Amino acid sequence: AQKVTQVQTEISVVEKEDVTLDCVYETRDTTYYLFWYKQPPSGELVFLIRRNSFDEQNEISGRYSWNFQKSTSSFNFTITASQVVDSAVYFCALSVVTSGSRLTFGEGTQLTVNP
Amino acid sequence: NAGVMQNPRHLVRRRGQEARLRCSPMKGHSHVYWYRQLPEEGLKFMVYLQKENIIDESGMPKERFSAEFPKEGPSILRIQQVVRGDSAAYFCASSPLGQSSGNTIYFGEGSWLTVV
Numbered sequence: 001a002q003k004v005t006q007v008q009t010e011i012s013v014v015e016k017e018d019v020t021l022d023c024v025y026e027t028r029d030t031t032y033y034l035f036w037y038k039q040p041p042s043g044e045l046v047f048l049i050r051r052n053s054f055d056e057q058n059e060i061s062g063r064y065s066w067n068f069q070k071s072t073s074s075f076n077f078t079i080t081a082s083q084v085v086d087s088a089v090y091f092c093a094l095s096v097v098t099s100g101s102r103l104t105f106g107e108g109t110q111l112t113v114n115p
Numbered sequence: 116n117a118g119v120m121q122n123p124r125h126l127v128r129r130r131g132q133e134a135r136l137r138c139s140p141m142k143g144h145s146h147v148y149w150y151r152q153l154p155e156e157g158l159k160f161m162v163y164l165q166k167e168n169i170i171d172e173s174g175m176p177k178e179r180f181s182a183e184f185p186k187e188g189p190s191i192l193r194i195q196q197v198v199r200g201d202s203a204a205y206f207c208a209s210s211p212l213g214q215s216s217g218n219t220i221y222f223g224e225g226s227w228l229t230v231v
Binding site: 037044047102107108 | 174
């Protein structure tokens with residue numbers, strides 16, 4: 001069975017601070033995919049990134065960066081110089097080839113960026 | 116390019132009524148998924164469908180819930196005899212190929228069901 005744990009339920013920062021959202025996953029499969037989605041207050045789910053288990057290169061996209069470490073089964077997400085518009089719930093998710101279609105989501109981290 | 120389209124966005128039903136939620140996948144996508152988000156919780160997989168086929172319904176409640184994806188038209192998630200515990204956000208997602216290939220699935224904006 002797969003499991004995704006997002007340790008932080010809520011994080012509150014002041015604008016321009018850097019913030020890291022942690023994600024730890026569990027799976028026995030060697031081939032798997034990791035995702036981050038953003039759910040702003042309006043409710044929709046916005047895809048941010050997908051990473052496969054064979055690619056441990058870190059990725060940067062603007063103010064967003066992701067740190068994938070297989071040794072610790074973690075896929076952490078950092079927002080640099082946070083902005084109020086970053087306030088949202090962020091979900092980490094995992095899918096494995098042997099489970100076909102399922103995405104297993106973490107419980108989400110509510111990020112609040114205060115002006 | 117239209118994304119995944121869900122309607123209605125908000126639906127209110129009285130206990131015992133039926134709820135029908137519709138989902139039109141992104142153009143070119145033939146795989147549809149439904150997820151449920153209960154209040155203050157993460158998303159839970161419900162069902163995975165291709166045109167005219169249910170591929171994986173292991174996350175569907177055994178009773179009152181059904182889903183279809185006909186040859187023509189949108190995918191429908193149907194909840195019969197709704198109860199208060201069915202109040203949730205229901206998200207539809209689609210992908211061009213099955214998730215087993217690792218393709219990203221894109222979500223719609225969700226349908227919020229409130230049972231009163």
